[in-house]
Amino acid sequence: MNRMFSRIETGSGARWVEEKDGKAYLLSAAPFLGGKETGESLTLDGIRRLAPFDGGKMICVGKNYFDHIEEMKASFGDGVPEKPVLFIKPSTCINNPEGGIPYPAVSNRVDYEGELAVVIGKKMTHVKAEDAMDYVFGLTAANDVTARDIQKSEGQWTRGKAFDLFAPLGPKIVTGLSPEGLTLITRLNGKERQRGNTSLLIHGVPELLAFITEAITLLPGDVVLTGTPAGVGAMQKGDTVEVEIQPIGVLRNHVV
Numbered sequence: 013m014n015r016m017f018s019r020i021e022t023g024s025g026a027r028w029v030e031e032k033d034g035k036a037y038l039l040s041a042a043p044f045l046g047g048k049e050t051g052e053s054l055t056l057d058g059i060r061r062l063a064p065f066d067g068g069k070m071i072c073v074g075k076n077y078f079d080h081i082e083e084m085k086a087s088f089g090d091g092v093p094e095k096p097v098l099f100i101k102p103s104t105c106i107n108n109p110e111g112g113i114p115y116p117a118v119s120n121r122v123d124y125e126g127e128l129a130v131v132i133g134k135k136m137t138h139v140k141a142e143d144a145m146d147y148v149f150g151l152t153a154a155n156d157v158t159a160r161d162i163q164k165s166e167g168q169w170t171r172g173k174a175f176d177l178f179a180p181l182g183p184k185i186v187t188g189l190s191p192e193g194l195t196l197i198t199r200l201n202g203k204e205r206q207r208g209n210t211s212l213l214i215h216g217v218p219e220l221l222a223f224i225t226e227a228i229t230l231l232p233g234d235v236v237l238t239g240t241p242a243g244v245g246a247m248q249k250g251d252t253v254e255v256e257i258q259p260i261g262v263l264r265n266h267v268v
Contacts, residue, residue: 014259015187017043017150021060028066031056031184042066043185044133044149044232062108063181064131064152068233070101070179071224072156074169076214076239096215096223099169101156101237105179112268115249116175119159122247122267125240126198126206126255129154130217131185136230144221147230150187151194153255153263154237155180160246180255180265181235189259191217196241199254208241 016031017039028047029036036054041047045066074097107113115122133149156173157180163172191210198206215223217238224230247253247267255263 014189015150016184016259017064017187018182018184019062019064019066020054021062022054026062029054042233044131060110061183063106063111064183064185065103065106065181065235066233067103068231068235069103070105070235070237071228071230072099072101072173072237073097073215073220073239074099076220077208077212077241078214092214096220098224099173101174101179104176105174107155107177107180107265109180109182109263109265111177111180111265113155113157113180113247113253113265114175114177115247115267116159119162119172121159121161123158123160123244124198124200124205124247124253124255125156125158125244126196126208127154127156127237127240128191128194128196128210128257129181130191130221130236130238132230132234132236133232135232136221136225139222139225141218141222144218144225147221148191148217149232150185151189151191151257151260152182152185152235153196153257153260154235155198155253155255155263155265156237156240158244179237180263182263183261186260191238194257197254197256198243199256200245200247201251205245206241206243208243210238212241213238
């Protein structure tokens with residue numbers, strides 16, 4: 013059975029909740045840290061969802077859809093990587109649903125990249141692919157915002173992808189959901205720009221988690237971004253970008 017969790021703004025600060033029966037049931041801690049219902053609840057109407065992130069790290073994967081590799085080959089080569097290409101976004105990248113994405117003064121090209129994100133539920137180190145999903149708490153949506161001109165000119169990806177608030181995340185975490193066969197849609201100002209399916213990932217989620225944990229221990233609450241399909245493109249100040257993965261929902265942000 014799928015369950016839905018989110019992190020919301022309350023008068024007493026950010027709180028984790030489980031969403032069910034039209035209400036938000038407050039938890040004592042993050043659900044991947046064993047948080048339990050406190051007996052308090054709020055109606056879902058009017059709540060402000062925050063990024064479902066409680067600190068930790070964000071591991072990202074590049075070049076993980078064939079069609080995206082094809083569209084980017086003029087800038088980054090046309091080779092299909094034998095192994096997953098990894099990079100890290102710092103926690104200062106995290107941005108809330110409906111949050112503003114700042115357009116850096118030092119960049120002339122800022123792109124959206126809609127992605128499926130995996131939230132870790134248990135400590136993972138040297139985990140085999142066949143066991144990897146046992147360590148996953150749930151799935152959410154992400155936008156791997158990228159200053160494309162900086163990424164291209166510097167030859168490595170960290171700075172171009174690591175500006176503050178360059179990682180919108182949310183709106184919810186859904187548990188019990190298979191990462192296979194999910195449709196991902198990205199819209200810019202209401203117009204569809206990306207449509208992909210996670211069945212087309214070059215390296216699937218279990219394989220990615222096994223590869224990452226050969227070197228990097230993943231902890232509860234860490235997030236893994238799985239890559240973006242074709243259709244990435246530039247955003248401008250004033251634009252609205254949406255990443256939709258059902259039943260996770262729509263992650264909407266505004267470029268400022």
